[in-house]
Amino acid sequence: MYLLLVLFALYYIAPLYVMLSTSFKSLDEIRHGNLLALPHTWNTVSWGKAWSSA
Secondary structure (H helix, E strand, O other): HHHHHHHHHHHHHHHHHHHHHHHOOOHHHHHOOOOOOOOOOOOOOOHHHHHOOO
């Protein structure tokens, strides 16, 4: 029973993880890298652009 709950939790949390980790990657790293990997260099430029235009 708990295994099923863990699988459903991972199914719903995985897109959030991909979204957050991708938001800190550069465009080259997104194009050529693994989506599930953490960024090699953390890039906050896109966050600054998003918050300044909001």
